Amino acid sequence: MRDEEAINQLMLIHTSLLFRIAYYYTKNLHTAEDIVQDVFIKFFQMDIPLAEHEVKPYLLKMTANKAKDYLKSWHYRKLILQEKWFLHKTMTEKDALVQQDEEEEISKAILSLPLKQRESIAYYYLEGLNIKEIASLLQVPDSTVKSRLSKGRAQLKEKLKSIEWEVLLHESI
Known part of the structure; x- marks a missing residue:
């Protein structure tokens, strides 16, 4: 298991980048936060030795894959259908931005x-x-x-x- 200081340092360095990547895929703040949290949990549970220069690409790939998995999920497709219905409803009420x-x-x-x-x-x-x-x-x-x-x-x-x-x-x- 990795020591707590190393974990905190990795999270401090990479969280904002991973969050932005997850958000670019999902377009949802809460989902992006969940994805980044899941990525770090999985990364630290795997406990594989990586050199410092290998960590960033590895975390980026994990984040992209997790976000793509989310986009394929039933939960996401259901959410999209609900958003389309809500958007249609608000547009008929003529709410203007x-x-x-x-x-x-x-x-x-x-x-x-x-x-x-x-x-x-x-x-x-x-x-x-x-x-x-x-x-x-x-x-x-x-x-x-x-x-x-x-x-x-x-x-x-x-x-x-x-x-x-x-x-x-x-x-x-």
């Missing part, structure tokens, strides 16, 4: 991407992983990651082009 922050718009656009493009965009731009690291994590060729990034960028551009960006309205040319 007032104005959204530019960061929220970008986040929503990223979260609306298909999973393959979303994970590549998130790993590359939000987590700073390079193409080789992403390819290794997802177990796909580098060219596949490049293709997913390209498609994701094109979809984001299309989704975000109609927004009047506050920052650009006040820019003098």
Whole structure:
């Protein structure tokens, strides 16, 4: 069993990254928290010796796999059906969203991407992983990651082009 100080240090270093990764997949804060907690529990129970440089990719892979398992689960599919029903109901009541922050718009656009493009965009731009690291994590060729990034960028551009960006309205040319 690993000592408590090492466990705390690993959790301190990796929790926020793993949480963001889980959130990119699930789009739900509580589910992402549960996934990260489960990943750490499983990791510490396995008690396998890993070098410091091997821990991060291992935890990332565990988190991605756990999140993907959740997306395949009956609980998730049931939740999606309930959300669609609720969204339809609130839209018929004509609840309008007032104005959204530019960061929220970008986040929503990223979260609306298909999973393959979303994970590549998130790993590359939000987590700073390079193409080789992403390819290794997802177990796909580098060219596949490049293709997913390209498609994701094109979809984001299309989704975000109609927004009047506050920052650009006040820019003098």
